[in-house]
Structures are given as structure tokens and as C-alpha cells.
Amino acid sequence: MRTLLARRASERTSRTRRLGTVAVAAAIVAVGLTGCSAAGSGDCVQPGAASELIPSSGTATASSWKFPKPLHADSLQKSTLTSGKGAEIVDGQPVILDVGIFNGLTGKAVVTAAQGGMISASTSGSQLPGLQKALLCSTVGSRIAVTGTVTQVLGKEAQLNIPASSTVVAVATVKKAFLARADGTPRPGQPGMPTVVLAPNGQPGIKIPSHDAPKTLSTAILKQGSGETVKKGDYTVVNYTAVAWNSPDTVASSSWQNGSADIWPATDGSVPTTVTNKLIGEKVGTQLIVVTPGSNATAYVIDILGIAK
Known part of the structure; x- marks a missing residue:
């Protein structure tokens, strides 16, 4: 994974091009483009007991997020905290996100997320598989909470100072979506x-x-x-x-x-x-x-x- 920071003007050298290891501060990930068909209902990550406990208030760059602790989730779950009025996101679409990732045990941020990073929705993403899949069936403008283990949400290559079986919470707001492929x-x-x-x-x-x-x-x-x-x-x-x-x-x-x-x-x-x-x-x-x-x-x-x- 590659580091991606959204900046303007002279700071564009790290513009939202690609994203880095999850351990890197101010990072989210731009990943796999795999198609352009709308997700079927079976591809939609469903809410669960853990994701339903996540409140919507807060910002992506917050040092912590308030939810009942310790939080435990042994399956991938997604709850929509606020519903956007934009179009539904389809498989393969790159989107601009604000996102924060938090430790389910303490509520503290494990990644201080860059705002305006790019990631692709995907049913088969390999770098941030849970977050990629959770974007499907969401709409532009929505804020979602995604819970699961480190491996389920962030992938096997995630480098965090917590065990891979620990619960993490990703809170993401979809700011903008692009085409999945040229449609001219x-x-x-x-x-x-x-x-x-x-x-x-x-x-x-x-x-x-x-x-x-x-x-x-x-x-x-x-x-x-x-x-x-x-x-x-x-x-x-x-x-x-x-x-x-x-x-x-x-x-x-x-x-x-x-x-x-x-x-x-x-x-x-x-x-x-x-x-x-x-x-x-x-x-x-x-x-x-x-x-x-x-x-x-x-x-x-x-x-x-x-x-x-």
C-alpha cells in the first residue's frame, strides 16, 4: 500500500494518488478497481450488534471516538450513521473519503486519517477488504461505521500495534465518487x-x-x-x-x-x-x-x- 495525503497547490506532491500502510499517520488507501456493475444484495455488508453501537458524531481526525468499550466484533459489520442523498456506490468506483480508524478496546485512533483520501469500493479488495466492501450499497454523502477484526476490516498486511484479532472501528464519510471506467x-x-x-x-x-x-x-x-x-x-x-x-x-x-x-x-x-x-x-x-x-x-x-x- 502507498501513502496518500490530500493536499492542494504546492503540497500536491502527496496529493490523493495512492495510500500507504495502515500504520502511517494521516493515511487511507486507494485500492483495487474491479468492475462497474452495481452490487447485489448479497454483496452488502449488514449491520450487527457492534456496528449499531457506534454514534455518528465526531471527525475523521479525532484522537478518539466515543462508543461502549470494550467493543467486540468477530464478523464484518456496517451500519449507516447518516444517509447521503447521492448515488449508490458501485463495484470498482473510486471515492473520496474522510475516515478514521479506532481501537475497539480503548476508542483511541490507530490511524490519524488524512481527509480527502481516495479508495475503491470492491467486493474483492485485498488491501482494505472490509472497508472496500462496506462502501458498496452506500450512497455518496453517507457516513458509515464498519466494525470487525483488524484483518477483516484492514487486511492481513495491516501493520498496527494491536493484535490482528482485535476489534477496530472505521468511521468513514463518502465525500465524492468518480466513474469506475470510461463511459463515453x-x-x-x-x-x-x-x-x-x-x-x-x-x-x-x-x-x-x-x-x-x-x-x-x-x-x-x-x-x-x-x-x-x-x-x-x-x-x-x-x-x-x-x-x-x-x-x-x-x-x-x-x-x-x-x-x-x-x-x-x-x-x-x-x-x-x-x-x-x-x-x-x-x-x-x-x-x-x-x-x-x-x-x-x-x-x-x-x-x-x-x-x-
């Missing part, structure tokens, strides 16, 4: 460009042509979105896959494979600015392919999922 109108393929085939969950496969790479930066729209327009200076939520022209059978990099949506422009230099600049003027919901020229020519297929402001 398909456009015809362009001659000379790589062929793109989509998996059922929207993940692209890229077939590089046998001819030489383009001599100039090339772009084509694969799906035309109709959402908000990306402007210069925006931080854009994307999913992408990149394949090098000279290594067509190997994925060079991919947010899909990394298990988390990304936010561009990237601050670590992993994606060329010539590529990220091509998002400017495009609309949310668009899928495009960008091919960089030269000896290191690379094809990027990019889904524009939203704008993180």
Missing part, C-alpha cells in the same frame, strides 16, 4: 494506431502494430465522454495501461494492475508530461490512446474518471 460513446479506431480490446471490467488490452512507431506524438479518442472538461491545472483521476512499442507483449505500467486509480499529473515522473497534457480539453468519461514517438515509443490507453479538486 465508442469511436472508430484510427489507421496505424494500436488496437484496444476491453475486458469485462473495462481494463484495456493493447495490440501494437508491426510497423514502426509514429515519428510524432499521436492521439486518438476511443470513447467520447460528455462530463466535465479537464482544464490546465486540474488533477485528474484516471485508469491507464501503457505498453512499449518495442516490447509489445509486456505491460510497461498500469494502474489497473497496480490495483488503484491514479491522479495525474504524476509527481514522480512516471508518466511524461506530454502524455498528461493530452487530457487538457478532454471530458470526463473519455477514453483515449496516446502514443509517444522515438526509440522509447509507448502507447497509453487512458480512462478519464473524474477531476479531483
Whole structure:
């Protein structure tokens, strides 16, 4: 897991891109994107005796949360503390959260959560499995309480100074949700460009042509979105896959494979600015392919999922 802090302006170097180990202060997690179908009733985490004891008052960055102690939960439970008026969250959607995680024995915070972090709702998340699953069937604007053991809520890799079998409480408020995949109108393929085939969950496969790479930066729209327009200076939520022209059978990099949506422009230099600049003027919901020229020519297929402001 990777550290993710939501900051603006000069603090954007740690902007809501990815999230870190649960032990890291001011951390929550941006994780697995797995599809875009609405969750069935069997995927909804149900309330239980422990989650029903959690009150709604408090803030994500509080040093403690008031509930009857010691609290014990040996199964994953979720109660809706306040119901939001937004749309229901579906499998694979990245969302912006305020979240705090508290020790069920003492009520004290085990993570001082960053506000405005990003995480993906998922029935099969592996990094924060309980919290990811609990987001399903919730609505944007809702505050939820999730209880269970450390392993059930935060996963086997969680590094906390309490036993994995201890009860924890996660209190999360869903601030905003983005698309799970580009939902624009398909456009015809362009001659000379790589062929793109989509998996059922929207993940692209890229077939590089046998001819030489383009001599100039090339772009084509694969799906035309109709959402908000990306402007210069925006931080854009994307999913992408990149394949090098000279290594067509190997994925060079991919947010899909990394298990988390990304936010561009990237601050670590992993994606060329010539590529990220091509998002400017495009609309949310668009899928495009960008091919960089030269000896290191690379094809990027990019889904524009939203704008993180």
C-alpha cells in the first residue's frame, strides 16, 4: 500500500494518488478497481450488534471516538450513521473519503486519517477488504461505521500495534465518487494506431502494430465522454495501461494492475508530461490512446474518471 495525503497547490506532491500502510499517520488507501456493475444484495455488508453501537458524531481526525468499550466484533459489520442523498456506490468506483480508524478496546485512533483520501469500493479488495466492501450499497454523502477484526476490516498486511484479532472501528464519510471506467460513446479506431480490446471490467488490452512507431506524438479518442472538461491545472483521476512499442507483449505500467486509480499529473515522473497534457480539453468519461514517438515509443490507453479538486 502507498501513502496518500490530500493536499492542494504546492503540497500536491502527496496529493490523493495512492495510500500507504495502515500504520502511517494521516493515511487511507486507494485500492483495487474491479468492475462497474452495481452490487447485489448479497454483496452488502449488514449491520450487527457492534456496528449499531457506534454514534455518528465526531471527525475523521479525532484522537478518539466515543462508543461502549470494550467493543467486540468477530464478523464484518456496517451500519449507516447518516444517509447521503447521492448515488449508490458501485463495484470498482473510486471515492473520496474522510475516515478514521479506532481501537475497539480503548476508542483511541490507530490511524490519524488524512481527509480527502481516495479508495475503491470492491467486493474483492485485498488491501482494505472490509472497508472496500462496506462502501458498496452506500450512497455518496453517507457516513458509515464498519466494525470487525483488524484483518477483516484492514487486511492481513495491516501493520498496527494491536493484535490482528482485535476489534477496530472505521468511521468513514463518502465525500465524492468518480466513474469506475470510461463511459463515453465508442469511436472508430484510427489507421496505424494500436488496437484496444476491453475486458469485462473495462481494463484495456493493447495490440501494437508491426510497423514502426509514429515519428510524432499521436492521439486518438476511443470513447467520447460528455462530463466535465479537464482544464490546465486540474488533477485528474484516471485508469491507464501503457505498453512499449518495442516490447509489445509486456505491460510497461498500469494502474489497473497496480490495483488503484491514479491522479495525474504524476509527481514522480512516471508518466511524461506530454502524455498528461493530452487530457487538457478532454471530458470526463473519455477514453483515449496516446502514443509517444522515438526509440522509447509507448502507447497509453487512458480512462478519464473524474477531476479531483
